[in-house]
Amino acid sequence: MTIMASVSMPFVSGLRRLLGNRAILLGAIILAVVVLAALLAPWAAPYEPNKLSIVNRLKPPSMTNFFGTDEFGRDIFSRAMFAGRISLLVSLGVVVISTVLGVFLGVTAGFFRSLDAPISRLLDAMMSFPDILLAIALVAALGPSLSTVILALGITYAPRLARIVRGSTLVLRELPYIEAAVAMGLPTWQILIRHVLLNLASPILVQATFVFASAMLAEASLSFLGVGVSTDMPTWGTMLASGREYMNNASWLMVFPGLAIVLSVLSLQLLGDGLRDLVDPRLAKES
Template identity: 90%
Template sequence: MTTMASVSMPLVSGLRRLFGNRAVLLGTVILVVVILAALLAPWVAPYAPNKLSIVNKLKPPSMTNLFGTDEFGRDIFSRAIFAGRVSLLVSLGVVAISTVLGVILGVAAGFFRSLDAPISRLLDAMMSFPDILLAIALVAALGPSLSTVIIALGITYAPRLARIVRGSTLVLRELPYIEAAVAMGLPTWQILARHVLLNLASPILVQATFVFASAMLAEASLSFLGVGVSTDMPTWGTMLASGREYMNNAPWLMIFPGLAIVFSVLSLQLLGDGLRDFVDPRLAKES
């Protein structure tokens, strides 16, 4: 009991310090609302996302349709909630792929001196292209679909994580306990698993939140440009694209999907900034 209490006290105090930041608390609340709305979409949404009602097309927001209707009479509120599912699914997939690739490339470049130069040149070459252009090129090469968007964005954002991991690994590699482990003849995989990867968890977690936000915005951009997921699937980007023609007569077609993107990305940025300051308090003091 004493051991459990001693472990839980630092955890509680750490969470209290993290969520004592109002910006972090606000971002977390918004993100939880978005996630819950997406998970409970079939029960929260009053209508099916693709239910047509031509007689009710372009209706302004009302008690019947909270966010109004689009050019086909579909309920904007319902479509925005279901679109959140797609955005979260894509972002989670992108974070998973970019984290795996970034950790492998970053650790290999930072720990093995012979691999540093070629991997660093590869990362520099990938980061020399704007993210959205590289994503469009990959989607065009693989073919537009939900899975290819996830793969393309995962590859696009992997260099961001790889550079962070590489820099941290270069520092860790020179620490005395790492050198001692190498001198003792411990297997390389054991050194990487026990001493390197565990110490990389914090910077990876912080960077993953920023990648999550960037992936969400990139998915909306690809869908807006018509090179993202299938148009049969509601996304915030496709909703914005279809609402352009009616921007003057029915501005709600673009306002509400746009606000969904803004608040979702903002919540992740606030959470990421808070985690960064929590992991390294020196950054908070400098800012």
């Protein structure tokens, strides 16, 4: 009983701090609504996202069409729900690729002194380009498609994680228990996994939320510019691009997709800020 109580106390304390952080709570609620709307789109959407109805084109928001209709009579509410699936899928894929690539490069550069200089110069070169320009160049080289957008954005945002992981690894490498593990002859992979990566979990998680938000915004930007996913797929970016021609007469074509982007990115930024404050050692001491 005593052992169970000692194990559960840190969990309860951590959960209380997590729920007590207003930024995390608000961000989680908004993100949960967006995710649920995207996941339930095939069943909850009132209309097919690509169903044309010319007689109902450019109808304002009403009880029949909650967000109105576009220039082809398609229901904007249904298209916004299905577009969320594309944005979340792309952002999740970008987070996975950028995290794997960034952690590998960061840990390698930070732990192995001989590889630090060349990897750091590579990261500096990649970060010297604006994110959106580098993503456009990669998509243009690989060809526009859903998979290439994910790959291009994953490569684009990998240096962000790599620089943070490298800096933390440089600090961890000099700690006494790491030096003791090396002196004891433990395999390098075991040291990296058990003593380095486990201690990097918190900053990686925090940075991943910011990458998620940036990737969602970048995907919308690429789609808006016409170099993202196929135009046959409803995305918030393509909805904004098609709605700009009717901005003066049918403002709802841009308002609701733009609002979806703003709320999604805002929720992830709130989560990232809240998690960063939660794992900050100085704030932990104050609490």
